Amino acid sequence: MAGTLRVNPIACTGHGVCAELLPELIAVDEWGYPLIDPRPVPGALERGARRAVSACPALALRIARIEEPARSG
Amino acid sequence: MNTAFWYASRATGIVALLLLTAVLVLGIAVNRQGRLPGLPRFAVTGLHRNLSLLSVAFIAVHVVTAVLDSYVHIPLLSAVIPFASGYERLWIGLGAISVDLMLAMIVTSLLRGRMNRVLWRAVHLLAYASWPLAFGHSLGASTDLQQGWLLGLSAACALVVAVAVSWRLAQAARQVPRAARVSAVLAQQKAMTR
Amino acid sequence: MNTALNEETAPEDLQAHLSRYGAVPYRGRTSTLIPDLEASGLTGRGGAAFPVHRKLAAVARAKGTRKVAVANGAESEPASRKDELLLRIAPHLVLDGLQLAAEAVGATEAHLYLHAAPGPQILRALAERTAQGVDRLPVTITQAPPRFLAGQETALINRLGGGPALPAFQPPRVSERGLGGAPTLVQNAETLAHLALIARYGPRWFRAVGTPEEPGSMLTTLYRARVRTEIHEVAIGTPLRALLGDGPQAQAWLVGGYHGTWLPLPQARELTLDHASLRTFGAAPGAGVLAALPADRCGLAETARITTYLAAESAGQCGPCLNGLPRIAAALTELAAGRANLQTRANLERWSGLVTGRGACHHPDGTVRFVRSALKVFAPEIDRHARGQCAATSREPFLPLPDRAPASEQDWI
Numbered sequence: 001m002a003g004t005l006r007v008n009p010i011a012c013t014g015h016g017v018c019a020e021l022l023p024e025l026i027a028v029d030e031w032g033y034p035l036i037d038p039r040p041v042p043g044a045l046e047r048g049a050r051r052a053v054s055a056c057p058a059l060a061l062r063i064a065r066i067e068e069p070a071r072s073g
Numbered sequence: 074m075n076t077a078f079w080y081a082s083r084a085t086g087i088v089a090l091l092l093l094t095a096v097l098v099l100g101i102a103v104n105r106q107g108r109l110p111g112l113p114r115f116a117v118t119g120l121h122r123n124l125s126l127l128s129v130a131f132i133a134v135h136v137v138t139a140v141l142d143s144y145v146h147i148p149l150l151s152a153v154i155p156f157a158s159g160y161e162r163l164w165i166g167l168g169a170i171s172v173d174l175m176l177a178m179i180v181t182s183l184l185r186g187r188m189n190r191v192l193w194r195a196v197h198l199l200a201y202a203s204w205p206l207a208f209g210h211s212l213g214a215s216t217d218l219q220q221g222w223l224l225g226l227s228a229a230c231a232l233v234v235a236v237a238v239s240w241r242l243a244q245a246a247r248q249v250p251r252a253a254r255v256s257a258v259l260a261q262q263k264a265m266t267r
Numbered sequence: 268m269n270t271a272l273n274e275e276t277a278p279e280d281l282q283a284h285l286s287r288y289g290a291v292p293y294r295g296r297t298s299t300l301i302p303d304l305e306a307s308g309l310t311g312r313g314g315a316a317f318p319v320h321r322k323l324a325a326v327a328r329a330k331g332t333r334k335v336a337v338a339n340g341a342e343s344e345p346a347s348r349k350d351e352l353l354l355r356i357a358p359h360l361v362l363d364g365l366q367l368a369a370e371a372v373g374a375t376e377a378h379l380y381l382h383a384a385p386g387p388q389i390l391r392a393l394a395e396r397t398a399q400g401v402d403r404l405p406v407t408i409t410q411a412p413p414r415f416l417a418g419q420e421t422a423l424i425n426r427l428g429g430g431p432a433l434p435a436f437q438p439p440r441v442s443e444r445g446l447g448g449a450p451t452l453v454q455n456a457e458t459l460a461h462l463a464l465i466a467r468y469g470p471r472w473f474r475a476v477g478t479p480e481e482p483g484s485m486l487t488t489l490y491r492a493r494v495r496t497e498i499h500e501v502a503i504g505t506p507l508r509a510l511l512g513d514g515p516q517a518q519a520w521l522v523g524g525y526h527g528t529w530l531p532l533p534q535a536r537e538l539t540l541d542h543a544s545l546r547t548f549g550a551a552p553g554a555g556v557l558a559a560l561p562a563d564r565c566g567l568a569e570t571a572r573i574t575t576y577l578a579a580e581s582a583g584q585c586g587p588c589l590n591g592l593p594r595i596a597a598a599l600t601e602l603a604a605g606r607a608n609l610q611t612r613a614n615l616e617r618w619s620g621l622v623t624g625r626g627a628c629h630h631p632d633g634t635v636r637f638v639r640s641a642l643k644v645f646a647p648e649i650d651r652h653a654r655g656q657c658a659a660t661s662r663e664p665f666l667p668l669p670d671r672a673p674a675s676e677q678d679w680i
Contacts, residue, residue: 009585010436010627011190015106017114029621033586057103057118059190252676254583255593259575262597266606 002040003063005049009033011060018061022052040066078142083217085135087226090211092128094230096121097204098237100197105244122182129179132172164213171206174199204234268476268484268502269509276356278388281395284359291363291401292466293370300371300466301327307470308482309462313339313418313455314524314554316542319462322452325442326372329450333376336369336404337427337446338362340381340456341411343418344524345576345667346556349486349498350456354381357460358392362406364459367466369404372452377404380423382411412679413669415525415580419628420453422582431679433582436627455554457486476502481541490558490666492516503552504541511559518562519644521666523553525573526633529566529640549640558666565659567648570641571599572664577634579672582679588631591622595638605652612649615642 005025007018014032024045025037041049041063053061099121102109109117136152147165151158153173156166181188181196208231212218218227249257279287294300305320326334338361342350354361362379369377381389389408396402409427411417417432420441426432427446438444445451454462461483465473474482481503489497489510501510511520513536520530528550530538538544545551560566578592598615601607619639622631642649651658673679 006437008190008436008627009587009625012586013106014586015103015114017118020114029587031586031590033590033625035625054186055115055118059185059193062186250676251583252673252679254589255579255581256672256674258590258593259578259596262593266597266601 003065004038004040005036005052006062006064007034007036008060008062011058013058013060015057017055017057018052021055022048025049026052034061075142075144078138079144082135082138082142083215085131085138086211086214087217087223089128089131089135090207090227090230092124092131093204093207094233096125096128097200097234099124100200101237101241105241125179129175132175136172161214164210167206168210168214171203171210174203174206178203201238208234268500269505270500272352272356272486272498272500274352274356274498278356278392279359281359281392281399281401284357285401288360288363288464288467291366291463293367293403294466298327298371300367300462303465303470304462307465307473308480309458309465309473310481311455312457312461312485312554313342314344314526316552319454319458322442322454323368323371325440326374326450326452329443331450333447333449334372334374335376335378335446335449335451336365336372336374337378337380337423337451337453338365338406338456338459339418339423339453340379341418341423342456342554343382343411343415344526344554344556345415345669346490346524346558347488347554348496349488349555351382352498353457353460353486355388358389359396360460360463361456362392362396362402363463363466364454364461365406366402366404368452368454368459368462372450374404374452375449377402377406378427378446379406379408380411380418380427381408382413382417412673414673414679415577416582416628416630419630421628423453424451426680431676433584433679434628434630478504478541478543480543485540485552485555487540487555487557490521490556492559492561492563496667501540501555504539504544506537506539507557508536510540511557516562517559518564519560519566521556521558521560522550524556525577525666526629526637527551527553527556527640528636529570529644531644549636560665561661563659563661564663564665565603565648565657566641566645567599567603567652568659568662569665570638570645571596571603572668573666574599574634574638576668576672577630577637581630582628585626585631587622587625591618592631592634594618595622595634599638599641602649602652605655605657607653 012033016028016032018034019026019028027035029035049063053063099117103118103121107117139147140149145160147158147160151165151169153169155169156162158165177196178199181193185193211227217223301320301323304323309319310316311319340350340354365377393406411426412432414432416422416434419434421435421438422432424441424445425435441451441453443450477483484500484502487499487501489499491512507520517532519532520535522528522530522545530548530550535548538548540552542551560569575596578596581588581592583589595615595618598611601611619635623635624632648658
């Protein structure tokens with residue numbers, strides 16, 4: 001099922017496990033916080049994406065359905 | 074046959090205690106973003122999870138062999154219902170409470186992606202209650218750890234946990250509270266550019 | 268239309284209010300208010316300009332036995348004083364609007380969210396309304412802390428719920444699950460005042476001023492050289508130069524407050540106060556803060572001061588904002604002080620890119636919009652500073668900022 005990776009920036013404390021597991025879609029900025037490819041997760045990477053979501057120690061990463069709004073005001 | 078079960082139960086119990094000690098320390102390491110030398114970040118959380126599942130396996134064998142051993146009567150349910158065993162009611166009871174807490178932690182961790190983040194963490198903090206209960210159970214339920222090298226081993230586990238938890242508490246005390254974080258960064262920037 | 272509001276005006280008491288405007292036009296269960304609001308084209312006056320009828324309709328159709336209506340009087344922007352003035356001299360218009368909006372969405376509770384100042388007059392106004400049975404719902408007042416983010420929708424919900432005024436991340440829409448899980452309507456105080464007038468005089472009356480696409484009037488807070496700060500009610504579409512003056516005394520205009528946009532002069536002098544016109548310069552009316560920066564001030568210094576304030580007002584919950592805004596502010600301070608080098612400019616650009624879109628709320632985005640516009644508009648000044656010069660002759664700050672930065676958890680409650 002197509003979706004995009006979204007990080008909860010309040011929950012995220014910059015562990016960096018996600019970027020390590022899924023370098024194709026997630027990089028880390030100079031402060032350790034994730035830079036996430038905003039496009040839908042390609043099929044081949046779906047399993048890896050779910051693994052990254054599961055591995056986040058802060059439970060900050062999820063795969064959102066595409067229609068979901070990005071942020072609050 | 075019986076003695077085999079009894080020995081198996083004691084041996085798996087000791088290994089379980091060692092594993093739980095490692096799991097607790099690794100859990101603190103994950104939270105503090107610690108690294109294991111030469112290993113990727115994922116290894117710390119991966120090892121924490123795998124060892125916790127391994128310790129569950131050892132605890133399962135530990136319980137089953139104790140129940141199967143007919144020398145003393147320990148009902149199976151007393152592994153999860155505290156103080157339901159006639160034999161060593163208190164000490165096995167502590168073990169049961171510890172197991173109950175572990176079950177809560179494991180179930181919530183399996184459902185991690187589907188549950189409230191804050192609730193998951195609250196349940197996971199029960200680890201700090203589960204370990205001392207397991208330790209109490211280990212010391213009291215048989216005389217093994219009360220003498221010889223096993224006493225030394227259990228003292229070492231207790232010391233490791235005490236040091237790790239003290240360090241973790243000290244870290245929490247030193248942590249910059251949310252409301253002061255930005256001013257800390259601002260001050261740091263001002264100092265750098267002076 | 269361009270009417271200056273007299274800040275010395277005594278607050279209108281309930282009797283005077285009712286004589287002037289008539290009784291509160293409750294409409295009963297079959298609410299025709301929402302279609303009227305749609306016909307009027309009223310948009311939010313809190314800064315986001317979201318169509319009011321759509322917000323009300325969303326809450327009205329949401330499922331739930333409990334529903335909440337909130338009047339947001341916490342304008343939070345230090346340079347904006349219009350809501351504070353409105354609540355002081357015309358509280359009954361806002362309170363009428365709150366009751367009418369509450370009726371239209373089926374709200375079971377009503378709240379008023381305020382910074383400290385208007386308290387005593389509002390309490391008196393509410394007491395009068397309760398005594399005369401004018402209000403259908405009792406109104407609970409909650410105080411907002413003096414934080415820039417206090418008026419942000421999710422921060423407001425958190426504060427009303429008893430917690431600190433901190434933004435939340437991507438919760439379900441407030442119109443579906445807001446305060447205590449109930450569908451919640453949050454409207455700016457000025458918006459509710461307009462709503463109360465539309466309910467009495469109708470959509471056509473509202474559309475008598477403004478533009479066809481953006482009808483009505485709005486309150487603006489005006490800052491000009493050597494003149495007191497004034498609050499004006501202004502028709503949307505009014506030329507900015509009619510409000511801010513036309514002469515060489517101003518070097519640049521700021522439109523939309525501290526998350527707004529600097530506009531270059533003379534290039535921007537033909538712009539009018541509406542989205543369509545301002546969009547051509549990447550700007551928007553926001554909550555109506557308009558400033559004409561005097562020629563004798565340093566635009567970089569002003570920007571650096573304000574950005575330092577914005578950085579200090581970060582909730583500190585999200586890594587990129589917490590790390591990026593203070594660094595951006597420090598770099599701007601360097602630029603303003605003439606201590607910057609090429610690396611500073613490069614850092615500023617990189618950090619601006621790094622914080623945009625990566626927070627739970629729009630604080631970093633708004634700050635970056637403000638900063639980027641400053642770098643464009645004050646580019647000549649940057650060059651001068653790099654050569655050790657500055658065109659400014661006065662170091663006096665122009666735009667207002669509070670004295671105290673938040674320091675502890677208590678500052679957010």
